[in-house]
Amino acid sequence: MxxxxxxxxxxxxxxxxNHFPCFIPAQRVLNLISKKWSIQLxxxxxxxxxxxxxxxxKQLHRGLRIGKISDATLSSRLAELMKEGIIDRxxxxxxxxxxxYYLSQKGEVLSEVITPLIDWTIKNCHEENLET
Amino acid sequence: MxxxxxxxxxxxxxxxxNHFPCFIPAQRVLNLISKKWSIQLxxxxxxxxxxxxxxxxKQLHRGLRIGKISDATLSSRLAELMKEGIIDRxxxxxxxxxxxYYLSQKGEVLSEVITPLIDWTIKNCHEENLET
Numbered sequence: 001m002x003x004x005x006x007x008x009x010x011x012x013x014x015x016x017x018n019h020f021p022c023f024i025p026a027q028r029v030l031n032l033i034s035k036k037w038s039i040q041l042x043x044x045x046x047x048x049x050x051x052x053x054x055x056x057x058k059q060l061h062r063g064l065r066i067g068k069i070s071d072a073t074l075s076s077r078l079a080e081l082m083k084e085g086i087i088d089r090x091x092x093x094x095x096x097x098x099x100x101y102y103l104s105q106k107g108e109v110l111s112e113v114i115t116p117l118i119d120w121t122i123k124n125c126h127e128e129n130l131e132t
Numbered sequence: 133m134x135x136x137x138x139x140x141x142x143x144x145x146x147x148x149x150n151h152f153p154c155f156i157p158a159q160r161v162l163n164l165i166s167k168k169w170s171i172q173l174x175x176x177x178x179x180x181x182x183x184x185x186x187x188x189x190k191q192l193h194r195g196l197r198i199g200k201i202s203d204a205t206l207s208s209r210l211a212e213l214m215k216e217g218i219i220d221r222x223x224x225x226x227x228x229x230x231x232x233y234y235l236s237q238k239g240e241v242l243s244e245v246i247t248p249l250i251d252w253t254i255k256n257c258h259e260e261n262l263e264t
Contacts, residue, residue, distance in 0.1 A: 020194045023171055026253040034166035039155055062152045106256070113248040120245045121158040124238070 029110070032084055037069060037077050039118065042103070045087060046111040050100045053078075086110055161242070164216055169201060169209050171250065174235070177219060178243040182232045185210075218242055 033039055037060060044059045045051060051059070053074075060069050078101065081087045086107040092098040103111060165171055169192060176191045177183060183191070185206075192201050210233065213219045218239040224230040235243060 020191070021175070021250075021254055023175075023250070023254075025256065026171055026250045027166070027168070029249070029253045030162065030166035030171070034159070034162035036159070039158055039162070043153070043155075059152070109252060109256075110249075113252045116245040116248060117161070117242075118153075118155070118158045120241060121161045122153055122155075124157065124241075 029084075032080060032086075033110075033114065035077065035080070037073065038081065039114065041077060041081065042086070042107065042111050042114070043118075045101060045103045045107070050090075050102045052098065052100055056101060081107070161216075164212060164218075165242075165246065167209065167212070169205065170213065171246065173209060173213065174218070174239065174243050174246070175250075177233060177235045177239070182222075182234045184230065184232055188233060213239070 033042070040060055041056070044056060048055075048059070056078075057069060057071075057074060060074070078087065078089075082089065085104055087101055088104045088107075089099055089101045092100070165174070172192055173188070176188060180187075180191070188210075189201060189203075189206060192206070210219065210221075214221065217236055219233055220236045220239075221231055221233045224232070
Protein backbone atom coordinates (compact mmCIF):
# COMPACT_ATOMS: atom_id res chain seq x y z
CA MET A 1 0.00 0.00 0.00
CA UNK A 2 1.44 3.36 -0.98
CA UNK A 3 0.84 6.51 0.97
CA UNK A 4 -0.45 8.40 -2.02
CA UNK A 5 -3.78 10.01 -1.24
CA UNK A 6 -6.34 9.52 -3.95
CA UNK A 7 -9.57 11.37 -4.52
CA UNK A 8 -12.53 10.16 -2.45
CA UNK A 9 -14.99 7.48 -3.42
CA UNK A 10 -17.29 9.90 -5.15
CA UNK A 11 -14.40 11.43 -7.13
CA UNK A 12 -15.39 14.77 -5.75
CA UNK A 13 -13.41 14.75 -2.56
CA UNK A 14 -9.91 16.12 -2.04
CA UNK A 15 -8.06 16.50 1.21
CA UNK A 16 -7.96 20.25 0.71
CA UNK A 17 -8.43 22.83 -1.97
CA ASN A 18 -6.55 26.15 -1.88
CA HIS A 19 -5.60 25.46 1.76
CA PHE A 20 -9.28 25.04 2.66
CA PRO A 21 -10.12 21.59 4.13
CA CYS A 22 -12.42 19.34 2.13
CA PHE A 23 -15.69 19.02 4.05
CA ILE A 24 -17.32 16.44 1.76
CA PRO A 25 -16.66 13.42 4.05
CA ALA A 26 -17.79 15.39 7.12
CA GLN A 27 -20.95 16.36 5.25
CA ARG A 28 -21.64 12.73 4.34
CA VAL A 29 -21.33 11.56 7.96
CA LEU A 30 -23.37 14.51 9.25
CA ASN A 31 -26.15 13.78 6.75
CA LEU A 32 -26.29 10.22 8.02
CA ILE A 33 -26.11 10.83 11.76
CA SER A 34 -28.55 13.75 11.62
CA LYS A 35 -31.27 11.32 10.51
CA LYS A 36 -33.76 10.41 13.19
CA TRP A 37 -32.64 7.50 15.46
CA SER A 38 -29.06 7.32 14.11
CA ILE A 39 -27.40 8.82 17.20
CA GLN A 40 -29.66 6.82 19.52
CA LEU A 41 -28.71 3.59 17.73
CA UNK A 42 -25.00 4.42 17.98
CA UNK A 43 -25.49 5.26 21.67
CA UNK A 44 -27.22 1.93 22.44
CA UNK A 45 -24.66 -0.14 20.52
CA UNK A 46 -21.79 1.69 22.21
CA UNK A 47 -23.31 0.90 25.58
CA UNK A 48 -24.50 -2.68 24.99
CA UNK A 49 -21.87 -3.93 22.51
CA UNK A 50 -24.07 -6.57 20.78
CA UNK A 51 -27.83 -6.25 20.53
CA UNK A 52 -30.56 -8.20 18.76
CA UNK A 53 -33.13 -6.35 16.64
CA UNK A 54 -36.00 -6.77 19.10
CA UNK A 55 -33.93 -5.54 22.01
CA UNK A 56 -32.65 -2.59 19.94
CA UNK A 57 -36.22 -1.52 19.27
CA LYS A 58 -37.17 -1.98 22.92
CA GLN A 59 -34.24 0.16 24.04
CA LEU A 60 -35.10 2.94 21.57
CA HIS A 61 -38.63 2.98 23.00
CA ARG A 62 -37.20 3.30 26.49
CA GLY A 63 -36.08 6.84 25.63
CA LEU A 64 -39.46 7.88 24.30
CA ARG A 65 -42.24 9.48 26.26
CA ILE A 66 -44.64 9.12 23.37
CA GLY A 67 -44.69 7.54 19.91
CA LYS A 68 -43.28 4.39 18.40
CA ILE A 69 -40.52 3.54 15.94
CA SER A 70 -41.78 1.74 12.86
CA ASP A 71 -39.99 -1.39 11.67
CA ALA A 72 -39.59 0.20 8.23
CA THR A 73 -37.76 3.23 9.68
CA LEU A 74 -35.59 1.17 12.00
CA SER A 75 -34.65 -1.30 9.27
CA SER A 76 -33.77 1.42 6.80
CA ARG A 77 -31.68 3.29 9.39
CA LEU A 78 -29.80 0.07 10.24
CA ALA A 79 -29.23 -0.60 6.53
CA GLU A 80 -27.84 2.93 5.98
CA LEU A 81 -25.49 2.66 8.95
CA MET A 82 -24.31 -0.75 7.72
CA LYS A 83 -23.78 0.56 4.18
CA GLU A 84 -21.56 3.34 5.57
CA GLY A 85 -19.61 0.71 7.58
CA ILE A 86 -20.60 2.15 10.96
CA ILE A 87 -22.45 -0.88 12.25
CA ASP A 88 -22.15 -4.53 11.40
CA ARG A 89 -24.23 -7.63 12.09
CA UNK A 90 -23.70 -11.30 12.68
CA UNK A 91 -26.25 -13.87 11.57
CA UNK A 92 -26.27 -17.11 13.57
CA UNK A 93 -27.34 -20.31 11.83
CA UNK A 94 -30.03 -21.12 14.36
CA UNK A 95 -33.74 -21.75 14.30
CA UNK A 96 -35.34 -19.31 14.93
CA UNK A 97 -32.72 -17.11 13.22
CA UNK A 98 -30.62 -14.92 15.49
CA UNK A 99 -29.05 -11.65 14.32
CA UNK A 100 -26.85 -9.43 16.45
CA TYR A 101 -25.93 -5.84 15.63
CA TYR A 102 -22.74 -4.18 16.85
CA LEU A 103 -20.53 -1.17 16.16
CA SER A 104 -17.76 -1.76 13.65
CA GLN A 105 -14.29 -0.43 14.42
CA LYS A 106 -15.20 2.68 12.39
CA GLY A 107 -18.47 2.99 14.33
CA GLU A 108 -16.63 2.81 17.64
CA VAL A 109 -14.38 5.70 16.63
CA LEU A 110 -17.40 7.65 15.39
CA SER A 111 -19.18 7.08 18.72
CA GLU A 112 -16.10 8.56 20.46
CA VAL A 113 -15.77 11.63 18.24
CA ILE A 114 -19.44 12.57 18.47
CA THR A 115 -19.51 12.29 22.27
CA PRO A 116 -18.33 15.90 22.96
CA LEU A 117 -21.03 17.22 20.60
CA ILE A 118 -23.82 15.09 22.10
CA ASP A 119 -22.80 15.85 25.69
CA TRP A 120 -22.66 19.57 24.99
CA THR A 121 -26.01 19.74 23.18
CA ILE A 122 -27.74 17.94 26.05
CA LYS A 123 -26.06 20.11 28.70
CA ASN A 124 -26.53 23.31 26.70
CA CYS A 125 -30.21 22.77 25.99
CA HIS A 126 -31.07 22.22 29.61
CA GLU A 127 -28.94 25.11 30.85
CA GLU A 128 -30.76 27.41 28.44
CA ASN A 129 -34.01 26.28 29.98
CA LEU A 130 -33.13 26.81 33.64
CA GLU A 131 -36.09 28.54 35.21
CA THR A 132 -35.57 31.85 36.95
CA MET B 133 -32.18 31.53 39.37
CA UNK B 134 -33.06 28.11 40.70
CA UNK B 135 -31.30 24.99 39.59
CA UNK B 136 -34.52 23.23 38.70
CA UNK B 137 -34.36 21.84 35.21
CA UNK B 138 -37.42 22.56 33.18
CA UNK B 139 -38.56 20.93 30.00
CA UNK B 140 -36.95 22.26 26.84
CA UNK B 141 -38.16 25.13 24.71
CA UNK B 142 -40.33 22.90 22.60
CA UNK B 143 -41.89 21.27 25.68
CA UNK B 144 -40.80 17.95 24.32
CA UNK B 145 -37.34 17.74 25.76
CA UNK B 146 -36.32 16.21 29.06
CA UNK B 147 -32.82 15.58 30.31
CA UNK B 148 -33.47 11.87 30.34
CA UNK B 149 -36.32 9.41 30.22
CA ASN B 150 -36.09 6.01 31.92
CA HIS B 151 -32.31 6.53 32.27
CA PHE B 152 -32.01 7.07 28.51
CA PRO B 153 -30.53 10.49 27.59
CA CYS B 154 -32.76 12.95 25.74
CA PHE B 155 -31.37 13.37 22.23
CA ILE B 156 -33.77 16.12 21.11
CA PRO B 157 -31.25 19.00 21.51
CA ALA B 158 -28.50 16.97 19.81
CA GLN B 159 -30.90 16.24 16.97
CA ARG B 160 -31.72 19.95 16.60
CA VAL B 161 -28.05 20.93 16.36
CA LEU B 162 -27.25 18.04 14.00
CA ASN B 163 -30.12 19.02 11.71
CA LEU B 164 -28.73 22.53 11.53
CA ILE B 165 -25.03 21.74 11.06
CA SER B 166 -25.72 18.97 8.56
CA LYS B 167 -27.13 21.57 6.17
CA LYS B 168 -24.83 22.49 3.30
CA TRP B 169 -22.27 25.24 4.16
CA SER B 170 -23.00 25.29 7.91
CA ILE B 171 -19.76 23.58 8.98
CA GLN B 172 -17.74 25.59 6.46
CA LEU B 173 -19.20 28.85 7.83
CA UNK B 174 -18.39 27.81 11.41
CA UNK B 175 -14.86 26.84 10.30
CA UNK B 176 -14.23 30.20 8.61
CA UNK B 177 -15.59 32.23 11.52
CA UNK B 178 -13.55 30.18 14.00
CA UNK B 179 -10.43 30.90 11.99
CA UNK B 180 -11.01 34.55 11.08
CA UNK B 181 -12.97 35.77 14.11
CA UNK B 182 -14.90 38.60 12.32
CA UNK B 183 -15.77 38.48 8.65
CA UNK B 184 -17.86 40.66 6.33
CA UNK B 185 -20.46 39.03 4.07
CA UNK B 186 -18.48 39.49 0.85
CA UNK B 187 -15.35 38.02 2.37
CA UNK B 188 -17.33 35.11 3.85
CA UNK B 189 -18.62 34.25 0.39
CA LYS B 190 -15.15 34.60 -1.12
CA GLN B 191 -13.69 32.26 1.49
CA LEU B 192 -16.40 29.65 0.93
CA HIS B 193 -15.56 29.72 -2.78
CA ARG B 194 -11.89 29.17 -1.96
CA GLY B 195 -12.75 25.61 -0.84
CA LEU B 196 -14.66 24.80 -4.00
CA ARG B 197 -13.26 23.27 -7.14
CA ILE B 198 -16.47 23.85 -9.02
CA GLY B 199 -19.81 25.58 -8.44
CA LYS B 200 -20.92 28.73 -6.66
CA ILE B 201 -22.85 29.54 -3.51
CA SER B 202 -25.99 31.55 -4.18
CA ASP B 203 -26.72 34.63 -2.09
CA ALA B 204 -30.13 33.18 -1.19
CA THR B 205 -28.56 30.01 0.26
CA LEU B 206 -25.81 31.86 2.09
CA SER B 207 -28.23 34.40 3.58
CA SER B 208 -30.65 31.74 4.72
CA ARG B 209 -27.85 29.66 6.30
CA LEU B 210 -26.55 32.73 8.14
CA ALA B 211 -30.09 33.53 9.33
CA GLU B 212 -30.60 29.98 10.64
CA LEU B 213 -27.28 29.99 12.48
CA MET B 214 -28.12 33.39 13.99
CA LYS B 215 -31.59 32.21 15.03
CA GLU B 216 -30.01 29.26 16.87
CA GLY B 217 -27.59 31.70 18.58
CA ILE B 218 -24.49 30.16 16.99
CA ILE B 219 -23.35 33.22 15.08
CA ASP B 220 -23.94 36.89 15.68
CA ARG B 221 -23.44 40.05 13.63
CA UNK B 222 -22.57 43.68 14.22
CA UNK B 223 -23.95 46.40 11.99
CA UNK B 224 -21.79 49.55 11.79
CA UNK B 225 -23.53 52.88 11.15
CA UNK B 226 -21.43 53.70 8.11
CA UNK B 227 -22.06 54.51 4.47
CA UNK B 228 -21.81 52.10 2.70
CA UNK B 229 -23.20 49.87 5.47
CA UNK B 230 -20.73 47.50 7.08
CA UNK B 231 -21.81 44.22 8.70
CA UNK B 232 -19.47 41.80 10.43
CA TYR B 233 -20.32 38.21 11.32
CA TYR B 234 -18.70 36.33 14.18
CA LEU B 235 -19.18 33.24 16.35
CA SER B 236 -21.18 33.81 19.52
CA GLN B 237 -19.93 32.28 22.76
CA LYS B 238 -22.24 29.31 22.07
CA GLY B 239 -20.87 29.07 18.52
CA GLU B 240 -17.31 29.02 19.80
CA VAL B 241 -18.08 26.06 22.05
CA LEU B 242 -19.90 24.32 19.20
CA SER B 243 -16.88 24.83 16.93
CA GLU B 244 -14.74 23.13 19.59
CA VAL B 245 -17.03 20.15 20.16
CA ILE B 246 -17.45 19.38 16.46
CA THR B 247 -13.69 19.50 15.78
CA PRO B 248 -13.01 15.81 16.68
CA LEU B 249 -15.82 14.73 14.35
CA ILE B 250 -14.71 16.93 11.46
CA ASP B 251 -11.02 15.98 11.84
CA TRP B 252 -11.88 12.29 11.94
CA THR B 253 -14.21 12.37 8.93
CA ILE B 254 -11.57 14.12 6.83
CA LYS B 255 -8.79 11.77 7.96
CA ASN B 256 -10.97 8.67 7.69
CA CYS B 257 -12.24 9.42 4.20
CA HIS B 258 -8.79 9.86 2.79
CA GLU B 259 -7.38 6.83 4.60
CA GLU B 260 -10.18 4.70 3.15
CA ASN B 261 -9.12 5.85 -0.25
CA LEU B 262 -5.41 5.11 0.00
CA GLU B 263 -4.46 3.37 -3.19
CA THR B 264 -2.89 -0.07 -3.00
